[in-house]
Amino acid sequence: MNTFTPAPQALDLGGSWNLTWTAGPVDAPSYATSGAPIRASVPGQVHTDLMAAGLLDDPDVGLREADQMWIGHSQWTYARHFAWDGTIAGERIELVAEGLDTFATVTLNGHEVAMTADQHIGYRWDVAHLLLPGENLLEIRFGSAWDAAHECEVQVGELPRPYDEPYPFVRKSACNFGWDWGPHYVTAGIWQPIRLEAWSGVRIDSIRPDVTLDGGSARVGITVGLDRQGTTSDVSVTAVLTAPDGSEVARSSVAAGADRAVLALEVADPALWWPTGLGDQPLYGLSVTAGTEGHVLAEGTRRIGLRTVVVEEEPDAVGTTWALVVNGRRVRVRGYNWIPDDPFIAEVTEERLGRRLDQAVDGGANLLRIWGGGYFSTEEFMAGCDERGLMVWHDFLFACAAYDESDAMIEAVTTEAEQAVARLSAHPSLVIWCGGNECVWGMYDWGWPEILQGRPYGAAFYTEVLPGVIGRLDPSRPYVPNSPWAGSMEKHPNSRDEGPVHIWEVWNTVDFVHYRDVDPPFVSEMGWCAPPAWSTLRRVVTEGDLVPDNPQVAHHMRAADGMEKLARGLEPYFGAPEAAEDWHYLTQMVQARSQAVGAEWLRTRERCAGVVIWQLNDCWPVLSWSAVDGDGIEKPVWYALRRSFAERMLAIVPVTAGGTDDPTGPDGLEIVLVNDGLDAASADVVVRRLTLDGAEVGRAELTLTAAPDGTARTALPAALTEASDREFLVADADGLRSTWFFVPDAALAPSGPSFTARASADGGFLRITVEAGSLLRDLCVFADRLADLLDVPAPDLTVDDMMVTLLPGETVTFTVSRRDGAPLSVPADLSVAERSPVIRCIGDSAALAGTPRPDAAEGTVAS
Incomplete structure (x- = not known):
């Protein structure tokens, strides 16, 4: 965790505040327009305060989302009194607001302190001259972020984006305006801690370690950002590094410059931080003090890991490979995309966050990608990833839209990036920065040039502003301008030949076996939709059956044409199930099979260095691509991917990519052993061809040995792979199992399960x-x-x-x-x-119906 100012020098202003409605729509409820104060909790947001007061029913339930739309179009004031007796003292007394959402006017004792317009920036203002002995009044008035965004759109002109919401015009979490997995809750409030801080002489603003490895030693370069007050001179800065067991391993002191100090520490025989599965996650303690003549004026601490990370790109026969390399070892990524875990950040407790991170690790993941439409990660999130060995790919906050490149926007984004990089760069789990999500892709395929008519779309952020910040503040950490990305602005960003790619044509248009059509270097998004757990959906659907044409069920599906795509996915395997129980179960099965098929195929490809599933988590009860639903319940896809993401994985797959119209592929089938472990893996594999009643009609026995970070494969004999609609393959090896069915379930026509x-x-x-x-x-x-x-x-x-x-x-x-x-x-x-x-289990419902498409060979779902 990150700490800077000694505790006696801070006065926490969180806790109980008063909240009042100031202005807004004429249909605002009487409890708001009456002007009566409502008890608020800080950190928090207006929605959570209204719910806690019993004034707003849970908007997740039924169709109640419509009942809260007025909140985001209203103006609100938070106010609290606090006593000031000079208990904390210093040459400078600052009001520190770590996060205000979003358009706020801050006043202290009736005097304006500042106005803000960015949810993602932390602020500090000198307020010593405004403090009064005794009681003081702090007020923060929030304008409507939606109204401000709309006003900006009128001035700037249309910017292309996927939804008719003005989110690109303001620096606020994009998904607050609704997304294809999220509700439209335009929030406001003091969403991060707020306090008074006192300091004299010097304050430590940031601590940025930079690690290099050289043989058996590590060099830790430390840049300490300083804020000076008055004429204090001769400030020295001392850094002390302690081993995971608490013993001191290195110390250095230097005279501070005007705004920073640079130190270097040498560590012999360092204990390296490794991603989960490849080693331990030792964390060193880094303590920094600043002062004069032995008097400590400021101090700060960090927990750091000693490791290096680079992106390795090498030309190959297809294009260029793209892989993360940690401590000199390529790491095959098995990951999930991460969205905000709740629309209201104050609802995400440290315990809940820990459960979600454990679900990622327990499900076989070694990386989470922080998607660019939310907010920068919290210290609790990053510390949890450090401790678990979960690598973090972190987008900057741009998502699926064109962005204005005005001077004001560039200044805001620069400040956001500087603060985020300075705050997060010490975390060893953070392995790569990314400029944004699908913002370059939009210029190629989504008709943006016709709308923009030559106006900029945000490229300056991804190619100049953000890499400039990284170069100054975090130069040793890799940066990729966007996801997807093919290496330059001149290449189609979602080329399958180089760089991280997104695979969405499968969910959008074709059967999931078409994941096997591609052999990309890295996949940073792919996914398939399904309902949450029955209890989760039933909790918010208060009337009617859990079927697609129930208006409340449909309300909780935000994917474009989502119900039609679910039906398309069901048809070749299960026809059109009518009963609610069957529809729910079978759509979850298709999601699980689809992602297992895709993940296993990609993991068996030699050139593919990672697959990151969209998405791990949900922020409300919704039919979505998540593996863990909004109530925290693992969907069947989580269990399927746990096998597909296992360190050792066995899979039956077509020999080559493409050719999925032929169930066995153009060149037959092969059995592949994937080994992401530290040691070579050997497996004695028995492949059997069985009839549906379990009778063995063919067998092959073989041994596969895969090197660390490697695969071993061998083609299956034709006697096993000749297609039959009432036979299947099963491969077993040391507790691993993979199956292959030559035709989809609808064509099997088996008797009911027993x-x-x-x-x-x-x-x-x-x-x-x-x-x-x-x-x-x-x-x-x-x-x-x-x-x-x-x-x-x-x-x-x-x-x-x-x-x-x-x-x-x-x-x-x-x-x-x-x-x-x-x-x-x-x-x-x-x-x-x-x-x-x-x-x-499959077949325990009504008889399967429907005509399978000839390309719908299901293939392997390990179990």
Whole structure:
């Protein structure tokens, strides 16, 4: 964590404030227009304060989103009194606001202190001359960010963007204005801590370490940003580095310059920070003090990791490779995109954040990409990634739109970037900066030139402003101008030949087997949509069945033509399920299969150095691409990807890319062992060709040995790969399994699945054992459906596995537990836990229907 000012020199101004409505739409409710103060909590936002006061019903539920639209078009005032007795003293007394959302006028005792217009900037103002002995009044008046953005649009002119909302015109979280996975909640408020700080002589503004490795030692260059007061001279700065065990390993002191000090520390035999799975994550303590003649005037601390990171690009037969290299070792990325975990940041507690990061790591991920339409990461988020070995790709805050390049906008973005880089650059988990999301791509494919008519679209930010900040403040960390990116502004950014790419044509237009058409160097976005857990969707859909034509269900689907795309994905495999339970389960199965197929294919490609799924998390209960829904429940895709992201992974895939009209590919099938581990991996693989009733009709036995960060593969004999609509392949090796079906489910026409299930209590857990009497595909236990039986809220229950394929005679035991580790109180009658909808597998619903497309060869879903 980052600390600078000693605690006695700060007066926290958070906590209880008064909130009043100042102006706004004529349809604002009477509780607002009455002018009566509402208790507010700081940090916080207007929406959360109104909900806490019982004045606003949860806008996530039903169609209530419409009931809060007036909030974002209103003006609000936060006010609080505080006593000033000079307890904290210094030559300079500053009001420090780490984040104001967004257009604010700050007054102290009736005197204007400042006006703000950027959610992403922290502020500090000298207010010593405005403080009064005794009681003081601090007021912050917030204007409507939506109205301000609209006024700016009138002045600047139209800027292309995907939604008819003016988000590109203001420096505020873009997704506050709605997104294809998020609600339209235009927020306002004191969303970050606020306090008074006192200091004299010198203040430490930033601590930026820069690590280089040379043989068996590390050099830590440290740049300390300083703020001086008055005529203080002869300031010295001392940096002390302590090992993870607390022992001192290096110390250095220098005379400070006018606004900074530069020091260097040498560390022999350093303990290196590694991404999860490749080593440990030791964190060193860095303490910096500034003072005169032995008197400490300011101090700050950081936790840092010793590691290096570069992007390695090498020409190959296709184009250019693109890979992250940490401490000299290429790291195959298995990641997720991260969106804001809640529209209201104050709702994201450190405990909730920790659970979400654990879900990423437990699901096999080693990287999270912070998408550019939200906000800069918090210290808690980055510290959590440091500790877990989760690498962070961090976008700057631009998303899917053209942006004005006015002097005022350039100044604001420069300040944002300088503050963010200075604050976050010490974190070893941060491995790459990115200029923004899909902002260059838009100029090529989305008709922007016709709208802009020669006006700039933001290229100066990605090619000049942001790399300029990185070059000055964080020169050793890689930077990529945009995602996707093909190496220069002159190349189509989503070329599959070089740089990170986005794969969206699969979800948008074709069957998921077409992930196998491509062999890119790196994938920074791909995804498939599905509903959240049944309990999550049921919580917010208060009327009717959970089916696509229910208006409340449709309201919680924001993807363009999302319901039609879900239906297109279902058709070749499951036809058009009519029952709500079947539609819900089967759409989740298609999402899980699609991402497993895509991830496994990409991981078996030698040139592909990473796949980052869109997306890990949700910010509300929505049908989306997430692996973890808005209530924190893992969807089946999370379990499928946990296998596909495993350090060792076995997959049956076509021999070459493309040719998916032929289920086995133009050159047949191969079995691939993927090894992301530190040591070579060897596996004795048995590949069997089975009939649907489990009879073996063919077999191959082979051994695969994959080097670290490598793959091993061999083609399967034609005797195994000749297509049959009632046979399939299963490959087993040391607990790993991969399957291949030659035709989709709708063409299999199997008899209904046969199994027995037995539920029992076991030491505070619920165990559900399933024995297969026939082939069971995509066998799942949905723990949230046991909430009533176990008298536990659905989000607090979890199950250890899903997406299991069992052959006839095989058995699996699922364990249901509480997330907090407390024992379950299991009732005597567990019959509910032994049948649908708790237990589901393919074919346990109505007979499959529909005509499969010839290209819909499903392929491998490891289980």
